[in-house]
Amino acid sequence: MREGELPWSQLEQIGSAEWRLPPTGPMRVPGVIFGNRKIVEALDEKVFEQVANVAALPGIVKASYAMPDAHWGYGFPIGGVAAFDPDSDGVVSAGGVGFDISCGVRTLLTGLDVAAIEAVKRPLADALFARIPAGVGSTGEVTLSSAEMDAMLVGGGVWAVAQGFGDAADLERVEEHGCMPGASPECVSERAKTRQRKETGTLGSGNHYLEVQAIGEIFDPAAAAAFGLVRGQVVVTIHCGSRGLGHQVGTEFLRDMAAAAATYGIDLPDRELACAPIRSALGDRYLKAMRAAINCALANRQVLTHLTREVFSALLPAAHLPLLFDVSHNTCKVETHEIDGGTRQLYVHRKGATRAFGPGHPDLPAALRDTGQPVLIGGSMGTASYVLAGTIESAGLAFSSACHGAGRQMSRHQARKHWRGRAVVDELADRGVIICSPSARGVAEEAPGAYKDVTAVVDATARAGLARKVARLRPLICIKG
Amino acid sequence: MSDALSHRKGHNRWEHFPHGADAGLRGFGATREAAFAQIACALIAAITDPPEVSPIERVTVTCSAPDDETLLVEWLNAIVFEMAVRGMLFSRFAVQISGTELQGEAWGEPIDVEKHQPAAEVKGVTYTALKVQQRSDGTWFCQCVADV
Numbered sequence: 001m002r003e004g005e006l007p008w009s010q011l012e013q014i015g016s017a018e019w020r021l022p023p024t025g026p027m028r029v030p031g032v033i034f035g036n037r038k039i040v041e042a043l044d045e046k047v048f049e050q051v052a053n054v055a056a057l058p059g060i061v062k063a064s065y066a067m068p069d070a071h072w073g074y075g076f077p078i079g080g081v082a083a084f085d086p087d088s089d090g091v092v093s094a095g096g097v098g099f100d101i102s103c104g105v106r107t108l109l110t111g112l113d114v115a116a117i118e119a120v121k122r123p124l125a126d127a128l129f130a131r132i133p134a135g136v137g138s139t140g141e142v143t144l145s146s147a148e149m150d151a152m153l154v155g156g157g158v159w160a161v162a163q164g165f166g167d168a169a170d171l172e173r174v175e176e177h178g179c180m181p182g183a184s185p186e187c188v189s190e191r192a193k194t195r196q197r198k199e200t201g202t203l204g205s206g207n208h209y210l211e212v213q214a215i216g217e218i219f220d221p222a223a224a225a226a227f228g229l230v231r232g233q234v235v236v237t238i239h240c241g242s243r244g245l246g247h248q249v250g251t252e253f254l255r256d257m258a259a260a261a262a263t264y265g266i267d268l269p270d271r272e273l274a275c276a277p278i279r280s281a282l283g284d285r286y287l288k289a290m291r292a293a294i295n296c297a298l299a300n301r302q303v304l305t306h307l308t309r310e311v312f313s314a315l316l317p318a319a320h321l322p323l324l325f326d327v328s329h330n331t332c333k334v335e336t337h338e339i340d341g342g343t344r345q346l347y348v349h350r351k352g353a354t355r356a357f358g359p360g361h362p363d364l365p366a367a368l369r370d371t372g373q374p375v376l377i378g379g380s381m382g383t384a385s386y387v388l389a390g391t392i393e394s395a396g397l398a399f400s401s402a403c404h405g406a407g408r409q410m411s412r413h414q415a416r417k418h419w420r421g422r423a424v425v426d427e428l429a430d431r432g433v434i435i436c437s438p439s440a441r442g443v444a445e446e447a448p449g450a451y452k453d454v455t456a457v458v459d460a461t462a463r464a465g466l467a468r469k470v471a472r473l474r475p476l477i478c479i480k481g
Numbered sequence: 482m483s484d485a486l487s488h489r490k491g492h493n494r495w496e497h498f499p500h501g502a503d504a505g506l507r508g509f510g511a512t513r514e515a516a517f518a519q520i521a522c523a524l525i526a527a528i529t530d531p532p533e534v535s536p537i538e539r540v541t542v543t544c545s546a547p548d549d550e551t552l553l554v555e556w557l558n559a560i561v562f563e564m565a566v567r568g569m570l571f572s573r574f575a576v577q578i579s580g581t582e583l584q585g586e587a588w589g590e591p592i593d594v595e596k597h598q599p600a601a602e603v604k605g606v607t608y609t610a611l612k613v614q615q616r617s618d619g620t621w622f623c624q625c626v627a628d629v
Contacts, residue, residue, distance in 0.1 A: 044501065072501040074609035074626060099604040099628045136528060136599035137568045137592035195565050206601035206629050207502075244565050247628075251558050251605040255551070258608060271608035411499035412527070412601070412629065441529075442600035 011040070017068070017464035018397075021048060026056040026269070027064075032398065034464045035068040039456060042409075046072040047079075053269045054082050058277070059090025061339060061346055065398040067353050068460035069407035069452065073098070075272030078352035081401040083337065085346055086278040091266065092287055093275035094257050096349035098330045099250035101290055102297030103208075103241030105354075105376040105404075106174075106326035107387065108305065110234045110312065110319045114214045117234050117476055120315050124212065125434040125477045127311045132210055132304060133202040134481040135438035140201030142303060149193050150185040152200065153245075156295030157326075160302035165201075166323075170305065172365040174326040175355065178302070180295050184288035188245065189252055192289075195244030196296060201303035205439075205481040207378075207405075207446060208240040210308065213385060213473035223389045223470045226371040227324055235473060236312075236321065237385060238304050239378050240481070241330065242297035249293045253286045278347055287332070294331060301326060324387075325374035329354045329404040337399055348399050356390035356402040356467045375467045377458055378405040381435060381478050382428050382448030386458045388467035402467040406454035415450035416441065424448075428478075437480035446480060492620050495523035500626045504603075505610065506557075507624040513549070513613070516621035517556055518574040521587070524557055524606070525571055527627055528564075529597040534572035536588030545582045549613035553623050556583055557606040561627075568592050570599065601629040 011033070012020045019040055021031030031051035033040055047070050054076055055064035061083045070079030075095030084090030110117075117124065133140050142163075144152060152159045157178030161168055171178035185193075203210060218224045218231050229235070242249075257274035260282055261267075266275065276283040305323065312319045332349045339346075348355075357364055357373040364373055372390035379385035383406065394400045410418070421440025424447045428435050437443045455472075462469050493515050498505035504527040508520025525531045542559040546552035556576070564570060571589030578584075592599060609626040616622055 074503070074607040074628065078502060095607075099607075135594060136602045137594065139568075191562060195562065199565075204602065205599070247565075247604040248562070251561075254605075254608065255554070259547075259551075271611065274608070408502045411501065412504060413497050414499055438594045439598045439600050441598045445600050 015464060017460045021051060023055060027052055029055050029060050029063050031055050032063040033066045033070065034466060035460045036463065039068050039460055043070060044072045047077045050075070050077040050080065053273055054080060056269060057091055057273065057275060058266060059084040059088040061085050065401065067401065067403040069403040069405055069457045071407045073351065075270055075274065076349065076351045079403065079407065080351045081349065081353045081398050083346040083348045083399050084278065085344060090278050090347060091275035092278050092283045092332055092347055093273060093349060094250055094253035094286055095272045095274045096351055097250065097290060097332050098351050099247045100241035100330055101246035101250060101293035102328040103330045104297060104301065104326060104328035105237060105239045105378050106301050106305065107324040107376050108236040108308065108321040109228045109324050110236060110321055112234045112316060112319050114232055114234055116316060117212060121434060121477065124315055125436050127315060128210060128308070128477065128479050129436035131307050131311050132479050134479055136205045138202050139198040140303065142200045143198050144200060149196065152299050153185040153188060153292035153295050154183055156180055156298035157302045160299040165303045165306035170302065170323040173323040174298060175328055178298055180291045182288060183291035183295050185292055187285045187289040188249060188292050192245045192248035192252065195248045199243040200300055201307065202243060203240050203304065203479070203481040204243060205442060208481040210304070210479040211237045211475050212477040213237055213475055216472045216474050218471050219469040220389065223371045226368065227374055227387060227470060229387060229471045234476070235324065236308055237376065238301055240300060240304065242293040243300055245296045246293040249289045253289065256282060257286070290332060294328060297328065325376060327354050327376050337395065350401055352404050353401045354404045356394050356400050358390040358392035358394055358400065375402045377403060377454065379454050379475065380406050380448045380451035381446060381475060381480065382431065382433060383454050385473040386454065386469065387471045387473065388458065388461065389470050391465055391468055393465045394467060397464065397466055403457050403461045406451040406457055408450055409452045410450040412445040415445045415447050418449065419444045419447040433475045434477045435480060443480060493519050495519040495526070497523060497526065504627045504629050505624065506627055510621050513621045514576040514578055516623045517553060517576040520623050521557065521560055521574040524560060524603060524627060527603060527629055528601060529570055529599045531572045533597050534570045535590045536573040537590050538569065538588065540567065540587045542585045542587065543583065547581055550611045552583055553613050553625060554606050554608060554611065556585060557625065560587060561603050561605060563587065570597055604628045
C-alpha cells in the first residue's frame, strides 16, 4: 500500500478485536491489526501503510501484525510484530527492532503495604531521585573499561550480578535468563562502546521511568498469587533500555542495511525498513551486535535494580524486592513456532511489542510455567500500568506477542503546547502521585493526556486473546528521566 | 504546518512537524549548507530551547555519504553522537559540503540541567520522511524524523 490509499474499506474483521488487511500489490502475507473498532478507526493511516510494507519483506511468515497500541513508527510501526524464516530468504531488520534495542520493563515486588510507603513517600521519592541517574546527560557510577565493556556485552544481567548488582535469583526472572546468547562485542563499533562508557546504570529520558506503584484491582487471582501480586501492596517498575550503545548500534546498522539492501536484491518501499538476509554477513553481524545491545539493556536494568534496592533498604529495611519479571519490547529473537503442523525456527521482530509466552512454555522458569509469562505494560505517569499473563492461543495469533504500553496519541510538541510541566506535577500531586524529574519540559511532553487510554489498549489485548489481565497498578511515585 | 514550532531568520529557518512519538525536523536555507545548519537547530530544539545554549565551545565533525539525503542523516547523527559523548548541547552550526564530504562545526556548552531543562535525548535520526530538495525559488529545504 502506498501513500494516500485509505485502507478502511479493505479491512476485514476476523475476530472481536482482530482485523485482516488482505495482501495486495507486493504484500507477501496479509496484515493483521489487533484492536476494537474504536482503536482501529483511530489509527494513523501510516500504520496501515507500514504494516503493508513489512508484509512485503522477503521471508515473512503468516502475517505482518500490529498490536492494539500501534502507532506510526519508522519503517515498522511501533507495536509491530513480524517473523522471518531463514530457509525462505528471510531477513533481519534493524528498523524492525528500532534504536532502543531491548528497551523493556521490569517489576520488583516489595511485599510492603501502601501504608508503609505513604509513611515515607516524600523521602523515598527524594532518595530514589537522588540515587537513580535520570535525564539527558546523566551518567552512571559504573564507568567501564574496554575489557569490562566486552564482558558486559557478552554477559548481560549475569555479568551485572557477578559485579554485585542484584541477586542470582533475579536471573531466571529475566528473558533468556538474563544473558542473551550469540552476542559478539567485536560486531559493536568503538563509537557505540564510547557512547556507552558512562551510561551503564542510567534511566535515560523521554518515556523512561522508575515508578513505585500500588497494586489495585486483581483480575485473575490465581495468576496474581503465582506472580506474588497482592492487592494493596506495592511494586517498583523500571522502564528503560540499552542506552547510548543500543542507539548507536541501531543507527549504524540502519545505515549499512539501507545501503546494502539493493545488493541483496531487496526492494525497500521505505528506506527505514532497512534489512539484510538472515543468512548474510551483514545480517549475521547485526544479529550479534543487536544481541550485545540486548545484554547491555539487561545489565542496565540490573544495575538500576541494585540502586533501587539500596534506597529501599536504607528507608524500609524489611523490604527485599525480589524480581517478578523483566520483559524486552524492542528485539529480534530466534524462537520455535508451530507453522502448518510443523515447527520452525523463526526470527521474530517485536518493535514496541512484548513477548507473551503462554502456560507450559519451556523457556519460562518453573515457578511461572503453569501461569504463563508475566507481560508488563507500562503506563504514563498519571494513569495505570498493567500486569498481564501470556496465553496459549497467543502463539497462534501473533507468535506469542502482546502490546507494550499505551502508545502516544499526541506528539511531543503538541503536548508542550497543551501542558506546563509544573502544572502537570501539581495536578498529579493532588491525585497522590509524586513526580520527580530533572526537566519540567520533559514532564509536559510526557503528560498523561499525551497518551492513549492504556485501559482500552489492555482490554483490546485481552479481548483478542493475546494475553490475559492479571492486575492493575496505579502510580505513587514516578522518577522521570 | 499549522502547529509547527519554528524560528525564522531570512531564508534560513527551522521548524518541527508532528510525528507520532518522535520529532519531525525541517530546515530551510538559502543554500543546502544553510538548510543543513538550520535542521541541526531543529534537532537541538527537540531537546531544549536553543537560545538557552551558549555557543562557547566549538566541536568539528566530518562525515560523508553518496547522496544528499544520506548525508543529512549522517550529519545529524554525528551531532547526536557528539552530544552524547561530550555531554554537550549546541546552538550554532556551520556546514560546508564538497562533493560527498561534509565538514561541520557546532558551537555549544556542557549540559546544565537547571539551565537547559533538557526534555529528551535524541536516540538517533531515521530515514523516515527524509528529504533534501532545492525549491523553485532556488532555496533549499530538508526534513527527517528523529527518534526521541
